[in-house]
Amino acid sequence: MTSPEVSKRPLNGTCLIVVLPVVFRQEGFSWRLENPLDWDTLFGVSLKKGECDAIRRTLGEEMQLAFEKRRKSKGYTSEEGLLAAWETSVKIRSGMYWLRFCGETQWDEKGCVFRGQVQQISQFKWREKKLKTALELQKRENAIKTNFINYAVHEFKAPLATIFSSLEILNHYADRYEQEKGEVPYFSEHFRKIGKHLGIMNAFLEELVLLSSVRKNGPANSGETFFLGAFIRDLVRGLELPAMKNRNLALLLPDEDREVTLDKLLLEHILRNLISNAFKYSPGRQDPELALHIKDRSFTLFVRDYGVGIPEMEQKELFRIPYRASNAKAFTGTGMGLLIVGDFVERLGGKISFRSEEGKGTSFELEFPLEQPLFTRASK
Template identity: 35%
Template sequence: IRKSLEREKELTELKSRFISMTSHEFRTPLTSIMGVTEIFKYYSQNWNEEKKQNYLDRIQANIKHMLHMLDDVLVVNKANAGKLKFNPTPLNLLEFCRDLVEEIELGLGTEQTLVFAIQGECPEAEFDEQLLRHILRNLLSNATKYSPNESTINFDLICNQEEVTFKVKDQGIGIPEEDQKQLFESFHRCNNVGNIPGTGLGLAIVKQSVEVHGGEITVNSQVGIGTTFTVTIPLYSPAAAPEQVQRPRAVCQLAVGS
């Protein structure tokens, strides 16, 4: 009985976090769309095409942002139900990371720098490309979002024959110690975020995505100094199973679990 009461309490807590997140985070883009459409309605007849396009682009960007948040809600829901689809395919890690770095660089603050470094040889291995993108995009976007304008973000890709490690290090606001336990829970946001927007879903999705790859994620952080997230994903089965040497361990684990 105590267990089910606890579970009930957790669910109520989750529901209230969900309501509080949606009412906060959807209000900003909706208010912006409302404002832009009002202005459009009254003044656009005198505007040239370019200005009209510009306003429509702003509406679209806000809608995209809301769709993205809804996608995250659906993904985290699936993940919590253990129904995250895991579809590993061979991936050129280096190319993949370089493309991602380029994409993130476009969204950097004016004086933020992203330094990408590679250590070791990355053997071709299998990853779920979509989930790996979730993992790295979330960690890198957190690093930029929770860091001041003039700061450096380090993204290290470290490979050896057994595993690959991704390290994302920032010089941002840091994560208070009392929040670190709940960091990977859905909708959890730390008490030092101020008015930086966010749903608190990114890391919950990251953790589940790392786990379906058979990997692990750790965090090291100090308030006011910075944060480092480290993700390690095993590439190959232990030597004890030589017939599986060419198969990523994550695939084997999924096969066992499914």
């Protein structure tokens, strides 16, 4: 597609601001453009008479198609008061142009007439096409990334399973050695380290698959309606986290429960991750806290711990890349948790923020709409 020539009287670089009156007259079963149009103003270029005549014929045919289509879709038996809007392309020597018409049919002494407006929207259509092309390219790139991740994870899972199995056999012989010799073999500590890091690798792969699968499916589009307070209470009651070690989660819920409509699985993963981190990074400290505040159209969750905190210089890395703070090296983890949390919060239409002070703890604040924008009452 060639770009149109620029008029000697450029209209601020675009013709979107130009709106001209247009009149079509019905003659039998066809329509014709009745009023003269300032083509130079509309297109930004000067046209020859033959081009003008061809455009007028094309527009008359397009008007007839748009009129019949609109009348059938609305079930009109009369032409009076029928609203119509359509877009069409016009090709002239300087390139392809797009026009948008909108108006209403009326009756006068000569018969049925369509009175409305016409606007040149070529630049808008080109930008729209460019955005659509970029979106399709992004979708293809995301699909390639997701397929690669799934393939890579699959290829890693098999050798990891073999290593796990072999490690179990080695640990079995280490136990027998300890029973027979009455001493712990020196290599048992190495087996323990191998098992620990195998667990980290396996957890990382599982989180990678979880993140890529959700991103492949786009924004959250499946949800259910449930009572928020009851959901959180059941979730906390069923928590069995290794990092808890006989500690409890201080839970603060409002007296009155409310219904929400969103993806329960995503919300559960968010809370499990944050609560697990709260216990993991606050060993021997005050119990972590989870609080719920409900407003008219949204709800807020607060997850707070009194643990090691996040160094101020490293806080900007959270939610951006798989990252582990320098003071968290002694704790088992993959660095993927908060990246997934941030992604899931965004998919639920929420916002997340945090405050942290090294040595004093971290507090996360999450705000969500009571009903996800994609869900309506009719879909429940």
